[in-house]
Amino acid sequence: MREQRAPEAEGAAVWNPGTASEKQKLFFMARAPFIAYGGAKGGGKTWAVRTKAVGGAVCNPGIRILIMRRTYPELEENHIGPIVRSVPPEIASYNVTNRRLSFFNGSSVKFGHWSGELSELEYQGQEFDWIFIDEATQFTERTFNYLKGCLRGVSPYQKRMYLTCNPGGVGHSWVKRLFIDRDYQKSDDPERREEPEDYVFIPATVEDNKFLLKSSPHYLKMLSQMPENVRRAYRYGDWDALGGSYFSEFRRGIHTFAPMKIPAHWRRYRSIDYGLDMLAVLWIAVDEEGRSHVYREWTKERLIVRDAARGILERTLPGENIEATFAPPDLWSTQKDTGRTMEEIFRSVGVPLTRADNNRVQGHMMIKDMLSAGERGPELLISGNCQRLISDLTAIQADETNPNDCAREPHEVTHTVDALRYYCVSRVAPAEAPGEAEEEYFEDPILGGEPEESYLFY
Ligand SMILES: Nc1ncnc2c1ncn2[C@@H]1O[C@H](COP(=O)(O)OP(=O)(O)OP(=O)(O)O)[C@@H](O)[C@H]1O
């Protein structure tokens, strides 16, 4: 791998990327930590990623670059294949096992795809100077935040993330928020604060890509025959035409509340979704008018049933009187190996479960119904602390084959939404008015305190 010779020694070895369009040049020259290039389909985004990554590796000795795409076949077709074919072996050599292209000058380009939470282990501890996410709207905000953590290292190169994007997809909301709406999180905590000048967006339309229009003159005609909203999104990169979450009713600010004192007389419930891949638990309190407040969440991967039940108990505070813990019906199925049900194990540890209905469409309609604000406002509110639930609710898309249901992929955004569904489909009683001497306490000893506006922005 390291026996490469410099191109000068070979004389003839040249990497020739071609000529960039005006918009691609803007993408190449941008210097902010987060640069997004996007909008139209066919605007020349993937070409720009390949060219900037290889050009960056050639010009910046020792730089470490990662190119991400959602699935391996797409990664192979759009990046690995074209790059490995275009870069002469005298300049760099490709290691199939590591999916890494190593350059004679010490630079490297690693190719990655995201296969859910397991990928977090793969990238844990890895360091890159530049990360490219091609088709960023296919990634969840959680993954984006995770990959941000890999932008580090002692090299002199400015750490940057380059994103490309089309409207629509599981990441539509966060990409639109950061790069189109420019609606940034304000916080006193510099780690949480988003600085507007860190984000640059370069819009692309199909017309910007003269190469495509020349080689495929029918492309525009094909786009013009698509449904109006798809056409507006794909041809002009219109971010309001497509995409958005299945739960379009959900709005930060309307459906979120700052952590607050939950009155002791409000009825409390838990709702869980359990699988070995992920446990999701929500704690919900119902006020006197029947409004539900999700006030705590917990998610954890790869827990056996007993540890899941223990973890739920540990996170339920003394004095929190839980009326019921809703759970999906499959926990009542007898396990082949033990002859027991998971419900029995939860019960034996001290978490008795209440079986919830598993009708997806009906359950999702209940969530939508509780979110839609009638005269009294919405019936479902979520604490700003429950960031995972908020992010999953804003990410989850409609099912392409059944628009009344939401998509089951990517699987990682479904767990908290399923837990919420089991709660919403199990109608619960409102709280009764308190006795005179009843005490109130903070919902969480760590996060208790006066409500602050900043919580609303999570
Ligand atoms: N500067 C360029 N020089 C030569 N060919 C280019 C250039 N830019 C883009 N192309 C070609 O135009 C076509 C479309 O470009 P590309 O695949 O990069 O678009 P895209 O925006 O990623 O499209 P999609 O939204 O479908 O993913 C490809 O065949 C690509 O090789």
Ligand SMILES: [Mg+2]
């Ligand atoms: Mg592309």
